[in-house]
Amino acid sequence: MMRLFLVLALVWFVALPPSANAVLRPDELLEDPELEARARALGKELRCVVCQNQSIDDSNADLAQDFRRIVRERVLAGDSDAEIRQYMVDRYGEFVLLKPPVTAGTIVLWAGPFAVLLLGAGIAVTTMRHRQAAEAADLSPEERERLARLLDEPEARETPR
Amino acid sequence: MRRLLFIVPAIVFLVIAGFLAIGLTRDPAELPSALRDRPAPDFALPPLPGRDEEGFARAHLGGEPMLVNVFASWCVPCRIEHPLINRLAEDGVVVHGLNYKDEAAAARAWLDELGDNFTRVGHDLDGQAGIEWGVYGVPETYVVDADGRIVHRHVGPLRPEDVEQEIRPILESLQR
Numbered sequence: 001m002m003r004l005f006l007v008l009a010l011v012w013f014v015a016l017p018p019s020a021n022a023v024l025r026p027d028e029l030l031e032d033p034e035l036e037a038r039a040r041a042l043g044k045e046l047r048c049v050v051c052q053n054q055s056i057d058d059s060n061a062d063l064a065q066d067f068r069r070i071v072r073e074r075v076l077a078g079d080s081d082a083e084i085r086q087y088m089v090d091r092y093g094e095f096v097l098l099k100p101p102v103t104a105g106t107i108v109l110w111a112g113p114f115a116v117l118l119l120g121a122g123i124a125v126t127t128m129r130h131r132q133a134a135e136a137a138d139l140s141p142e143e144r145e146r147l148a149r150l151l152d153e154p155e156a157r158e159t160p161r
Numbered sequence: 162m163r164r165l166l167f168i169v170p171a172i173v174f175l176v177i178a179g180f181l182a183i184g185l186t187r188d189p190a191e192l193p194s195a196l197r198d199r200p201a202p203d204f205a206l207p208p209l210p211g212r213d214e215e216g217f218a219r220a221h222l223g224g225e226p227m228l229v230n231v232f233a234s235w236c237v238p239c240r241i242e243h244p245l246i247n248r249l250a251e252d253g254v255v256v257h258g259l260n261y262k263d264e265a266a267a268a269r270a271w272l273d274e275l276g277d278n279f280t281r282v283g284h285d286l287d288g289q290a291g292i293e294w295g296v297y298g299v300p301e302t303y304v305v306d307a308d309g310r311i312v313h314r315h316v317g318p319l320r321p322e323d324v325e326q327e328i329r330p331i332l333e334s335l336q337r
Contacts, residue, residue, distance in 0.1 A: 049192065049297040062262070063297055066288050091202070091295040093195035 023060045030072055039075050042084055043068055047098050055098055194303075194314035195295050201229075201309050202293040206283025210265040212272070217257055217283030223309030226335035227255035228328070230279070231291065231301040233263040234271035238318035239300045243275045245319050246302075250278030254332060258282040261291050261299050304328065306335050 030036040043057035048064040056064040056071070067088070074084045088096045100106045139147065196202065205218035222229075230246050232239040250256045258279035260268045265284060272279075285291055294303070297316075304313040313331050315323060 052189065062288075066292060070292065089195065091195055091292060092297065093192065093295070095192055 023058060023064075024068070028065070028068060028072070030076065035072075035075050038081065039068070039072050042071050042075075042081060045085070045098055046071070046088055047096050049092055049096060190298070191316050192297070194311060196311045197314065199311060201303075201305055201311050204283075204290040204293045206259070206285055206290050209260055209268055209282045209284045211269050212277075212282055215281070217259070217281040219309070221257065221281055222305050223307055225255060225307050226312075226332050227257065227280075227305050228332075229257050229259055229294075229303040229305060231259045231261050231294070231296050231299050231303075233261045233299050234267040235263065236261075236299045240271075240275065242300055242302075242318035242320075245321065245324050247276045247278045249324065249328070250280075255280050259290065259294070259296075260284050261296065262286065262288045302328070304331050304335070 030039060040057060044055045046056045046067060048054050048056045048059035048061055048067065050061045050063045051059045054064070056067040070087075071084055074087060079087070085097065094100060094103075100109060102110050201219060201222050203219050206216045208214060208216040228246075228249065232243070232246075246256055256279055258281070260282055262285065268282075268284070272282075283290065288296075294301075295314075300318055302315045302319055303311055306312050312335065313327070315327060319328065
């Protein structure tokens with residue numbers, strides 16, 4: 001019983017999504033739920049440059065809080081999502097976007113995995129074709145004769161172990 | 162040709178190892194400034210109360226190469242680098258201070274204690290000007306050229322070798 005409880009507690013703990021609300025203070029939030037939802041969505045895309053691998057919504061660093069404030073100010077001022085992203089990129093570089101945009105510099109990053117996958121698939125297909133071709137090769141007349149002989153002789157079937 | 166195929170994994174390994182080896186020598190916390198080679202951002206800061214009458218704004222940049230040092234009294238590494246900043250100013254370099262998210266009294270006391278050779282000090286209480294500059298870690302030191310463009314940014318405390326090998330050579334190249 002105790003064990004079951006522990007397992008359930010563990011499952012609950014692991015399954016619990018990391019909540020951004022733990023970081024956001026109530027007084028930071030916008031009153032309009034629609035605008036707040038936009039600010040939240042943007043906050044998940046923007047990197048906290050101090051903690052680097054957290055979004056500004058996940059981080060309670062001072063700078064992340066400033067970023068959240070700015071995102072909300074911009075949202076209230078009527079900026080589009082793209083304009084807000086650009087505002088941050090202008091000041092902090094593309095690094096501030098957690099999802100790098102597709103540009104000449106990042107194309108390797110985006111296309112690389114697919115290129116490797118294609119390469120692997122190509123290698124797999126050619127090796128399999130080779131193997132099949134080798135297996136499907138017909139027996140020569142001598143081999144056929146030997147096979148027939150082996151199948152006919154019961155002792156030849158049993159001796160080799 | 163087929164026999165040489167066994168080398169392929171070794172080559173792949175070397176390429177990846179090479180990339181990773183280069184990656185190890187880089188500091189991921191040090192980001193290049195997005196504003197590099199661009200005009201310094203527009204900002205206008207009030208003066209540090211009790212120190213000056215006038216503040217520090219975009220209009221004060223340019224005319225000659227200069228430094229902008231982002232500092233705060235709560236920032237321990239700033240304390241370490243400050244003597245180097247003072248030395249640069251003594252040597253005739255114009256150094257402006259951007260006092261980042263600091264209390265005026267604490268900042269004044271800090272400057273009284275460690276020496277104050279800043280030409281101008283702007284009081285950036287809410288950190289908005291810092292964001293315009295792309296500040297993410299205090300201290301930061303920017304080199305601005307005579308046209309008011311950001312030429313270089315150093316993140317973190319300046320060490321003597323940073324001043325000698327980085328800041329001074331850049332300033333000298335701008336003097337010419």
